[in-house]
Amino acid sequence: MYSSLSGHGSQRPTRAEAGGVRKTPFNGIGCQRVARMRKAFTRQRARRDEFGFFLMWLRRPRRLGAIVPSGRALSRAMAASIDPEAPGVVVELGGGTGSITRAILRAGVAPQDLIVVEREAKLCKVIARHYPGVRVLCADARELKPLLDNAGIGPVKAVVSSLPLVAMVKDDCSQILAAAFAVLAPGGEFLQFTYSPAAPVPQQMRDKLGLQGIRSQWVLSNLPPAAVWRYRRWSETIRRAA
Numbered sequence: 001m002y003s004s005l006s007g008h009g010s011q012r013p014t015r016a017e018a019g020g021v022r023k024t025p026f027n028g029i030g031c032q033r034v035a036r037m038r039k040a041f042t043r044q045r046a047r048r049d050e051f052g053f054f055l056m057w058l059r060r061p062r063r064l065g066a067i068v069p070s071g072r073a074l075s076r077a078m079a080a081s082i083d084p085e086a087p088g089v090v091v092e093l094g095g096g097t098g099s100i101t102r103a104i105l106r107a108g109v110a111p112q113d114l115i116v117v118e119r120e121a122k123l124c125k126v127i128a129r130h131y132p133g134v135r136v137l138c139a140d141a142r143e144l145k146p147l148l149d150n151a152g153i154g155p156v157k158a159v160v161s162s163l164p165l166v167a168m169v170k171d172d173c174s175q176i177l178a179a180a181f182a183v184l185a186p187g188g189e190f191l192q193f194t195y196s197p198a199a200p201v202p203q204q205m206r207d208k209l210g211l212q213g214i215r216s217q218w219v220l221s222n223l224p225p226a227a228v229w230r231y232r233r234w235s236e237t238i239r240r241a242a
């Protein structure tokens with residue numbers, strides 16, 4: 001069967017159709033070259049997303065929290081404490097352009113087991129386009145509990161957050177943490193990175209919410225250098241990764 005024609009009235013099949021070969025832009029090009037072209041295309045797309053993120057940051061710096069997306073090493077460090085084999089889903093808060101989303105998937109979490117909550121509609125579209133199968137909820141992280149309940153999502157084994165907690169109004173920060181621990185299954189962890197040398201969750205808030213935290217890693221190669229923090233309920237011990 002011929003594919004739909006270009007509208008010029010011609011009924012002649014293309015050479016690819018006649019030979020039964022699907023016509024693609026890569027036909028007749030060696031595998032290595034195709035791989036190189038794909039890589040270049042991916043890099044170009046990543047740069048475009050980063051630039052778009054930067055433009056959004058120029059308009060609303062406080063809403064985005066960072067001037068550029070999280071670097072690769074930081075994204076890997078954030079994903080490192082997730083056990084892909086453990087039951088339950090992973091929730092990412094503040095997906096941005098998807099750097100950490102990619103690292104979580106690369107760490108072995110299946111796309112259908114990853115839920116990204118992002119407030120900016122444009123960034124939600126970027127993530128949904130790049131990571132098919134991942135569920136993207138375009139919403140405010142403060143609404144996490146009703147969001148997941150209404151969608152029938154759970155249990156949650158980890159919440160991975162890029163939210164600018166340090167820059168947030170204290171009430172918002174506290175509300176987000178309370179929401180995260182309301183959905184986290186027993187033993188579940190809240191992972192947060194920060195550019196600050198201080199803990200992203202202040203002591204008073206930790207005590208009020210019954211949380212303990214450890215700085216599990218510094219990622220000095222990130223620009224700016226960042227620290228990864230892991231939080232759990234007081235009643236559960238945090239084991240450091242070996």
Ligand SMILES: C[S@@+](CC[C@H](N)C(=O)[O-])C[C@H]1O[C@@H](n2cnc3c(N)ncnc32)[C@H](O)[C@@H]1O
Pocket residue numbers: 053063064065066068069070071093094095096097098099100117118119120123139140141142162163164
């Ligand atoms: C530091 S940036 C994300 C960096 C991300 N890891 C990346 O590589 O692009 C923080 C993100 O959190 C989102 N955000 C901030 N407050 C939010 C909230 N209350 N609910 C959902 N998303 C929020 C921002 O829109 C922004 O995309």
